[in-house]
Amino acid sequence: xxxxxxxxxxxxxxxxxxxxxxxxxxxxxxxxxxxxxxxxxxxxxxxxxxxxxxxxxxxxxxxxxxxxxxxxxxxxxxxxxxxxxxxxxxxxxxxxxxxxxxxxxxxxxxxxxxxxxxxxxxxxxxxxxxxxxxxxxxxxxxxxxxxxxxxxxxxxxxxxxxxxxxxxxxxxxxxxxxxxxxxxxxxxxxxxxxxxxxxxxxxxxxxxxxxxxxxxxxxxxxxxxxxxxxxxxxxxxxxxxxxxxxxxxxxxxxxxxxxxxxxxxxxxxxxxxxxxxxxxxxxxxxxxxxxxxxxxxxxxxxxxxxxxxxxxxxxxxxxxxxxxxxxxxxxxxxxxxxxxxxxxxxxxxxxxxxxxxxxxxxxxxxxxxxxxxxxxxxxxxxxxxxxxxxxxxxxxxxxxxxxxxxxxxxxxxxxxxxxxxxxxxxxxxxxxxxxxxxxxxxxxxxxxxxxxxxxxxxxxxxxxxxxxxxxxxxxxxxxxxxxxxxxxxxxxxxxxxxxxxxxxxxxxxxxxxxxxxxxxxxxxxxxxxxxxxxxxxxxxxxxxxxxxxxxxxxxxxxxxxxxxxxxxxxxxxxxxxxxxxxxxxxxxxxxxxxxxxxxxxxxxxxxxxxxxxxxxxxxxxxxxxxxxxxxxxxxxxxxxxxxxxxxxxxxxxxxxxxxxxxxxxxxxxxxxxxxxxxxxxxxxxxxxxxxxxxxxxxxxxxxxxxxxxxxxxxxxxxxxxxxxxxxxxxxxx
Ligand code: C2E
Ligand code: CA
Ligand code: CA
Numbered sequence: 160x161x162x163x164x165x166x167x168x169x170x171x172x173x174x175x176x177x178x179x180x181x182x183x184x185x186x187x188x189x190x191x192x193x194x195x196x197x198x199x200x201x202x203x204x205x206x207x208x209x210x211x212x213x214x215x216x217x218x219x220x221x222x223x224x225x226x227x228x229x230x231x232x233x234x235x236x237x238x239x240x241x242x243x244x245x246x247x248x249x250x251x252x253x254x255x256x257x258x259x260x261x262x263x264x265x266x267x268x269x270x271x272x273x274x275x276x277x278x279x280x281x282x283x284x285x286x287x288x289x290x291x292x293x294x295x296x297x298x299x300x301x302x303x304x305x306x307x308x309x310x311x312x313x314x315x316x317x318x319x320x321x322x323x324x325x326x327x328x329x330x331x332x333x334x335x336x337x338x339x340x341x342x343x344x345x346x347x348x349x350x351x352x353x354x355x356x357x358x359x360x361x362x363x364x365x366x367x368x369x370x371x372x373x374x375x376x377x378x379x380x381x382x383x384x385x386x387x388x389x390x391x392x393x394x395x396x397x398x399x400x401x402x403x404x405x406x407x408x409x410x411x412x413x414x415x416x417x418x419x420x421x422x423x424x425x426x427x428x429x430x431x432x433x434x435x436x437x438x439x440x441x442x443x444x445x446x447x448x449x450x451x452x453x454x455x456x457x458x459x460x461x462x463x464x465x466x467x468x469x470x471x472x473x474x475x476x477x478x479x480x481x482x483x484x485x486x487x488x489x490x491x492x493x494x495x496x497x498x499x500x501x502x503x504x505x506x507x508x509x510x511x512x513x514x515x516x517x518x519x520x521x522x523x524x525x526x527x528x529x530x531x532x533x534x535x536x537x538x539x540x541x542x543x544x545x546x547x548x549x550x551x552x553x554x555x556x557x558x559x560x561x562x563x564x565x566x567x568x569x570x571x572x573x574x575x576x577x578x579x580x581x582x583x584x585x586x587x588x589x590x591x592x593x594x595x596x597x598x599x600x601x602x603x604x605x606x607x608x609x610x611x612x613x614x615x616x617x618x619x620x621x622x623x624x625x626x627x628x629x630x631x632x633x634x635x636x637x638x639x640x641x642x643x644x645x646x647x648x649x650x651x652x653x654x655x656x657x658x659x660x661x662x663x664x665x666x667x668x669x670x671x672x673x674x675x676x677x678x679x680x681x682x683x684x685x686x687x688x689x690x691x692x693x694x695x696x697x698x699x700x701x702x703x704x705x706x707x708x709x710x711x712x713x714x715x716x717x718x719x720x721x722x723x724x725x726x727x728x729x730x731x732x733x734x735x736x737x738x739x740x741x742x743x744x745x746x747x748x749x750x751x752x753x754x755x756x757x758x759x760x761x762x763x764x765x766x767x768x769x770x771x772x773x774x775x776x777x778x779x780x781x782x783x784x785x786x787x788x789x790x791x792x793x794x795x796x797x798x799x800x801x802x803x804x805x806x807x808x809x810x811x812x813x814x815x816x817x818x819x820x821x822x823x824x825x826x827x828x829x830x831x832x833x834x835x836x837x838x839x840x841x842x843x844x845x846x847x848x849x850x851x852x853x854x855x856x857x858x859x860x861x862x863x864x865x866x867x868x869x870x871x872x873x874x875x876x877x878x879x880x881x882x883x884x885x886x887x888x889x890x891x892x
Pocket of ligand 2: 665755785
C-alpha cells in the first residue's frame, strides 16, 4: 500500500516538475511558465474569495444574530411582563413554547427588580445553572431603562456565536389628566416608567455557524474543482495558442542549419505572423546574399560566364560521368588571336567590351548541354559533352566559323578577332582534370603555332612526351638555327589579278624540325620576340633573301621579294646600313624589294622608325602595310602613310564568299588604296570564288594557297588557276 502511494506521489511530483521544466534541455517550457502564473493568480483570487466569503458570511450572520436577539428580547419582554403581575401557568407555557421554537435560544431567565430569579426556561438536553444577577449587572441594566437601545449585550468576545442579552422589563403609564383632556396629536406627553424586572437570554448560534462553515467548505471544493478545470483548460488553450510558436521551432532549426528554402506556416496570431514575416525576410535576404556570393565565387565578373574554379568542378563531375557511362566528351581551350592589338590600341575598356562580345558569340556557338568558362585574360574553356573526336572537331569548327564572321567596331574602326582552339578528349584513362586542362592548353598553343585561327587536337607522342615545346627549348633551338643556319625560306607567290602573273614572292621563314617537318614561324617567333632574337632573325632573312635574289632573279626574269620586318629590326640603327651593304654585296636591285611592316608598328612608329623607312625608300625599297584590318584600321590614317602596297589581312579573305561585311570592307580598302595610290594585295585566297569576288571588289593582287603555297623555290610562271579566273571574268564581261 505504502509503495503504491509512493509511486503515485513520485508520479505527481514528476508531472508537477514536468509542468515547469523541459526535462530534455533543463529549460523551462513557456506553456508551463504562463500556466503556473495563471494557476498562482487563480489560487490567490480563489483564496481571497473564500476568505471574503467567510468573513463576509460571519459579518452578516453576526449582524443577523443581534437583530434576531433584539427582536426576541422585545417579544420576551412583552410575553414575560404578565409574570410580574400574577403567577400564571399559561404564560409559562407560552414562554416555553416560544423558547422551544428557536433552538438558538439556550436559556431565558426572568428576574425580579431586585435581581432574584422569577422564572427560568432552559433547554432540556443541555441545562445551564441559573445565576442571580450581580450588583453590577443590576446597576447597568437599570441604567438602560428608557434608553434608545434598552439592553446589554455581553459575551461573544471569545466565541462570537454565544452571547447574552440582559434587558430590563418595565411598563410605561400616562399620568391621569382627566380622560377628556387627552390629545392624540400631542405626542410629547410625559410618561411614567415602572421597572418590573429583567429578562436575560443566553443565545447559541453554533449550529448556524457550522452550517455556514460547511457551506464555505462546499464552496471551496467547488472552487478548487473549477480551478483544476481552469488549469487543464488553460494548459490546453495555451498549448493551442502557442502551437504556432512551436511550429516555428523546426523551420528555425532548419534555417540555422543553413537551409534557406524553409517554408514557414502562416499564423492567425498577429505576433507570430510578424515573427514569421521577419524570419521570411531574413531568409530571403540570406538567400539573396548567398546567391550573390555563389555568383561571385563561381562566375567571371566581366562576362558572367563560369570562372576557372567552377569550371574545374564541372569538369570533375563530367570526368566521373564519362567514367561511369563509358562515353567521351571534349575539353576546348580557346585563346583569342591578336586580342592584344585592341587592348593596346583602344584601351582596356575596349578590350573588355570585346571580351564580352566574344563571350556572347562563344555562348551562342556551343550546345545547350555544353559548359563555357572564362579562365581570365583572353582565354576561354568549353566542355563539350558526349562527343567523339569527329564531333569535337565539328563543334570547334563551328566556333571558328562564327568567330570569323564576328566583326567588332571600336572607335569607328573594325576589328576581327579570331581564336585558336586546343582540344583534348575525356575518355578511357585520360581523365585527370588538371592534366586535361594542361593538354587542351598545349593543343591551343600548337594551334597558334600552326598559324592561329584554327584548331588542334592534343595527342600524346609515342614516347609519352608532350608536344608543346617550352620557351626555353625554343630559345636553344633558335640560337642553334641562327648559329648553324638552320632556318629555311619558303617563297609564296603573289599574283597580279589582271595579268595572272606572279610578280612578287613573300619570303616566309621556317625551321627544319628534327623530324624533318618544317616548323611554322607562328610557333617560334613569339619566343624569338621574348628572347630578343627578332632582329637577328630579320637580318638573317635580309641576308638570305639577297642570296636567293642573286640565285633566282635574272635580268630576263626579275623577281620581286616581299620581306617581313619586325618592330625590333627598326629599333636597330644598323638596319639601313645593313640592307644597303647586303644588297650591294649580292647585287639586289632595291626597287625589287618590298618590306612588309605590320599595321601596329606603322601606326605607332617612332621617329627612329620613320627615319629608317625614309632612308630605305631613298634606296629604292618599297613598303607594304601588312595584316591591314586587324589592328588600327583607320582609313584617314592610311592616306597619311606612304605605302606602296596594302596587304588585306587573311581574316577578311578566307571566308569572303559567305561574309558580306568582309566584302564591303575589302571594296572600301581597295577604293581607298586606289585613291591613295597604293596597290592592294589580298592574302589567304583559297578558292576560285574568293578570287572572283576579289576581282569584282577591285583588289589588285592575290596571295594564298589557291594562287600558290609557299615553296622552296620561287615560281616564275603565272598559275593556270588565275588564268581560269581571268577567263571567267572575261566571259562575264
Ligand atoms: P604574314 O606576314 O601575314 O604571312 C602570311 C602568312 O599566311 C604565312 O604564314 C602564309 O603561309 C600564310 N598564308 C598565306 N596564304 C594562305 C592560305 O591561303 N591559307 C593559309 N592557311 N595560310 C596562308 P606563315 O608563313 O606561317 O607566317 C606567319 C607569320 O609569320 C607571317 O604572317 C609573318 O607575320 C611572320 N613571318 C613569317 N616569316 C617571317 C620573317 O622572315 N620575318 C618576320 N619578321 N616575320 C615573319
Ligand atoms: Ca607578311
Ligand atoms: Ca599578312
